[in-house]
Amino acid sequence: MIKLALTDLDDTLIPYGAPSASVRAIAAIGSLLDKGIHFGPVSGRVPDAMGWMFADEGRCFATGAFANGQVVRIDGEVVHEESLESALLQEVADLLDGREAPALLATYDVYGNSAPVFVTRRRGALVDELMDGAGKEATVVSAVGGTSWLKSNVHCACDRDEMAQIRDLLRQELPELGFVFPSLVAPFIDISPAGWDKGAAVRWMAAELGIGLDEVATFGDSENDLSMIEAVPNSVAVANAADVVAQAARWHIGPSEEDAVAAALEDIAQAAETDGLPAFMGGGVA
8 A cells, every 4th residue: 555655746746837736636635645645745846836836735745855855844844954065066166167068056045035046156147048037036146155055956058968968077077966857858957965865865754654665656757756766666657757767667657747647646545445556556447
């Protein structure tokens, strides 16, 4: 029986371009919670973004892992945080500046204003291009500052092939950090501490709740979801998932744009009534 359902948001639970989780998805989450099954988003986004992503239904994100698992919350309480060292983030900013890469480092206040703060010593003009159409105001600073951060990424103004080159360069030069794509379409490279990712957060949450990894279902689509897809036996890829995620997942459902995760959550809630398997895992009637 699934006792904890965890899902990525962008392009998984929430289709690209949608303003929030659907009415159906929010209702399905409610059904899980009403049956005593924990649910949570595991997202690269910060906690501050959860309100609008779930139409202010706070119970939908009382449990979850945010900023790629760096902030872990159970039943409304933050139980774990993993920080990024400012000195390492400054190395990212300096490397991008030194190579004249079409990309800039950004940091975020995860418990307040979630607008990006770009870090560059001389390429502030690139910010306008990076923020085009984003609907947020951005700040530019010359140094990272502070001692640590809970959320940081790289904004790119280039095609996917060049983004991959930038990601690979960062991985090579800064092995103390992890660099992954959060989406097949979004122009970002997410940053995490080496050794800590969504998969680590999922394992932490299962241990905190006292449940086995075989009682956890994870849903994902992109490179930053791979670690949590690999972390549990009951991993699920949406039809629009990256090939590497689809290949690693045990179970497969329809595309994000058809609310496939919402349907799968409904299956989990229904299966809980009989202690059986959800339909998408081969139980009951699909």
